[in-house]
Amino acid sequence: MLRSFKALGIVDLRSVRRDSMLIGIVISPWLIVLFLRLVMPLFNNWSDNQFGINLKEYYPLITSIFIFLNIPLMFGVMSGFLLLDERDDETLTAIRVTPASVSGLFLYRILTGYILSVIYILLCTPLTGLVSFDKVIQVIPAALLAGTFTPVVMLTLAAFARNKLEGFAVLKGVGFLVVGSAMAYFVSSKWQMLFGVIPTYWSSKAFWLALNNQDSKIYLLIGVLYNLLLIVLLFRRFRSKL
Template identity: 40%
Template sequence: MPGAIAAFGRNDLRNIRRDSLLAGIVFGPFIYAATMWLLPMLTRYLDREHGFDLVPYHPLILSAFIVVGPIAVLGAVCGMLLMDDKDQRTLAALRVTPAPPMTYPLYRAATTIAATTLSLVAAMALTGQVPAEIVVASVPITLLCGLNAAMVGFGLAALARNKVEGLAIVRAIGMLLFGLPMVPFFFDHPAMLGFGFIPTYWPAKAFWEVWDGGNPWPYLAAGAIYSGAISWWLLKRLASQKA
């Protein structure tokens, strides 16, 4: 098992180094974080020129760029690596090795969750707009984001035949997964829980709760159960899928 995992890791590094698109996407969360350096300037401009106070909307903007947005970016990386492995018949080759069939999908899920968690925590700190105590309190949220990224990656690998189709699918579902979850920010009503059918709603809502000093754990638990169930179904499908 350790030998197989080490081989998977070397293969990932080789694929990322030789694919300029993948290498660029990996830095997506940090590019999002860098754009947040403009937030104070934009806030001052709107207040001075238009009398509009943007401060109450800072958690919405930050959640869009450093919580929900990177899920699409890192999910796309996961999906494209899986598609590379399908093209190289890695999954088919693993069927004749002693490694259990679920070893590789579980490895892919674990690495995606770990990479997303580390990237998002670093991105939050790099924005300069998220207080340190909120960064710390948001670590469980970044884990949920990682689970969502794995779910997106598994979905792309299951639905797309190549990388071009995979990126097209990300763009097609972008509004559903990464736009609609922002709507409940504007409405304080129990009916907004209906947006929970969108998996990315749960980490966004948990972040808003942390920002306001509320309790994020009910949303984290619901999101983990929901996204985990979808991810497990997709993971099992990929594990049994022919290359």
């Protein structure tokens, strides 16, 4: 299996190098980090001086949107589009008659996308300057949960889009998941659970609680179970279309 994963990794690197959009996905988190680190303090000072609004209290929300939600979304899009390319090229059909199974390919896609997302989240979060380095250990569980949104996005694209053009249309709906979970930040705690149908809500909530040194275990548990359920259901839908 490791040999197969290595071979698939080499193929993916070649595919990413040929696609400017995929290259942009890999680079964009670092551009976001630069923006947040360099521009956000200036914008906060301007907002404070002009309107008396200090944005520091919203730094957890801003970090969750740009890092905890956006990074898994981007890597999910990359993995999903690679899968769509493989279906268009009939690679998935060919894999059926080789030792490597479609399920093995999906396992590779899920693991690589998930690992990349978590690594990027943990590296980018403190580098933004919006979250102190001493908080990184506290937010690791939330980052591990946030990474599970990557295979959810990948499988959503694979299950509901037949090509990249349709994939962009599906992404409009997926984008709602990011916006919807961010809205929960402004809702009182007893009503926040209504946002639980949105898979990204659970990692966002766990992240906000971790920054405030509050217990987030129940949100982490529900989030893991919910996202795993979505992954299984989406995978079954995709397999039925092959």
